[in-house]
Amino acid sequence: MNGTIGIIGGTGPAGRGVAMRLAKAGYAVSIGSRDAARASEVVGAMAVPTEGSIRGVANEDAASADVVIVATPWDSAVATVKALRDQLADKVVISMVNALIREGRELVPLYPSRGSMAAQLASALPSSRIVGAFHHLPAAQMEDLESGLDADVVIVGDDAPARELVASLVNEMPGLRGVIAGTMSLASAVEAFTAVCVSINIRHKAHSYVKLEGLAT
Numbered sequence: 001m002n003g004t005i006g007i008i009g010g011t012g013p014a015g016r017g018v019a020m021r022l023a024k025a026g027y028a029v030s031i032g033s034r035d036a037a038r039a040s041e042v043v044g045a046m047a048v049p050t051e052g053s054i055r056g057v058a059n060e061d062a063a064s065a066d067v068v069i070v071a072t073p074w075d076s077a078v079a080t081v082k083a084l085r086d087q088l089a090d091k092v093v094i095s096m097v098n099a100l101i102r103e104g105r106e107l108v109p110l111y112p113s114r115g116s117m118a119a120q121l122a123s124a125l126p127s128s129r130i131v132g133a134f135h136h137l138p139a140a141q142m143e144d145l146e147s148g149l150d151a152d153v154v155i156v157g158d159d160a161p162a163r164e165l166v167a168s169l170v171n172e173m174p175g176l177r178g179v180i181a182g183t184m185s186l187a188s189a190v191e192a193f194t195a196v197c198v199s200i201n202i203r204h205k206a207h208s209y210v211k212l213e214g215l216a217t
């Protein structure tokens, strides 16, 4: 894929992990924050791969990239992207947002009114091309390029060319394989399954991740 990538809310573990693997694939990545100075500070502490670049910017600047990833907590995602609606128009916008809450030793899924956070973002950004991806990835292993991660990224959305573009992008990222599951109707199950993944890791004190067996590629 040609172009730049911006990550809104990219200063958290999830955004940093995705940024590292995109930079390793050679991309110029902008990590966005509500506070550009904080984003610069966060990037300054990262071991950025020389194949690409990562810079810390305001969320507004991250939203001006060619492809934009949303990596804020679920309860601020809609308000955050609504404020950036004009910059995000006509773009592929990837939601990695999971709506989860902790109950004892488990994380359990919440179900937003439209079924998934990806669908909530699609509703908030009617002129953007929303794709769901990266939901199940363990952030710490993503950020550590030496972790040996070999994970699948389940991709959903109603815009078929946008899904294909995201799958190509994922396949360029070391340690990841993009697997298109289907339409936005599946986003609810994909996001909810993250609660299962995290709860397994808590219960088994593990760092497991999703890898599908039996696919031809």
Ligand SMILES: NC(=O)c1ccc[n+]([C@@H]2O[C@H](COP(=O)([O-])OP(=O)(O)OC[C@H]3O[C@@H](n4cnc5c(N)ncnc54)[C@H](OP(=O)(O)O)[C@@H]3O)[C@@H](O)[C@H]2O)c1
Pocket: 009, 010, 011, 012, 013, 014, 015, 032, 033, 034, 035, 038, 039, 070, 071, 072, 073, 074, 076, 080, 096, 097, 098, 099, 134, 135, 136, 137, 138, 139, 140
């Ligand atoms: N952690 C994982 O392993 C993982 C894996 C896959 C998907 N996800 C999903 O990815 C998203 C981010 O996860 P995370 O663990 O990185 O979360 P996080 O650290 O809690 O939040 C990410 C960033 O969002 C910004 N943020 C926080 N509160 C906000 C608010 N009220 N309004 C706007 N921005 C706000 C913060 O950046 P600034 O303060 O710099 O603005 C923060 O660094 C979540 O939806 C999560 O479900 C996480």
